[in-house]
Amino acid sequence: MNTDVVNILTMAKVIQTAVAPVFLITGIAATLGVLSNRLARITDRARTLERKLKTSSDEDFNHSLTxxxxxxxxxxRYIHLAFSLSVLSATLVSAVVMLLFMANIQSVNLGTAIALCFMIAMVLLILAFISLLGEVYLAFRSMRRGMIFADIDLGE
Structure with a gap:
């Protein structure tokens, strides 16, 4: 078989192998969108509370706002941590794709480096999801403590 044909077939196999990490990057990008929206809502709420805090002279009300x-x-902070870990994870997954192609082009065995990058990326992604879970827990706890929906009778 012609060497060019073998190279093309080998490259096609590398591209097939790289597709899974590329889909993972897409999933991480969707997660980043969720995290950005959550952070934007937190920021908007904080700005609203700060405006109320500046205009109010009621001590008890100001204490609850604070x-x-x-x-x-x-x-x-939890969202920022989750965002940072997700970006680092996506960066390492991108490095995996790059290393797959470099290993093929340079005919170098980078299997250990590829596996290590991928495993670290997964650990970072797990930590990002744990951080997101922590933020959701804090949001739920705030709601349960009456900081949100304090005036609504839940019939309990």
Whole structure:
């Protein structure tokens, strides 16, 4: 068989192998969209509370606003951590794709580096999801404590 044909077939196989990580990058991008929306909502709520805090002279009301602002800051930290971990994960998955092609073009065994990058990317993604779960827990806890829906009778 012609060497060019073998190279083309080998490259086609590398492209097939690289498709799965590319889909993973797409999934991470969707996660980043979710995280961005959550952070935007937290930021909008914090700005609203800060405006109320500046205009109010009621001590008790200001204390409740400050408490909610602290909770929002904690939530924003969790989202920021999840966002950062997700971006690092996507970067490593991109490195996996690049290393797959480099290994083929240079005829170098980069299997260990590829596996290591992929495993670290998965650990980072797991940590990002745990951080997101922490933020959701904080949001739910804030709601349960009455900071949100305080005036609604839930019939309990």
């Amino acid at each position: 408490t909610e602002l602290r909770a929002l800051l904690k939530r924003a």
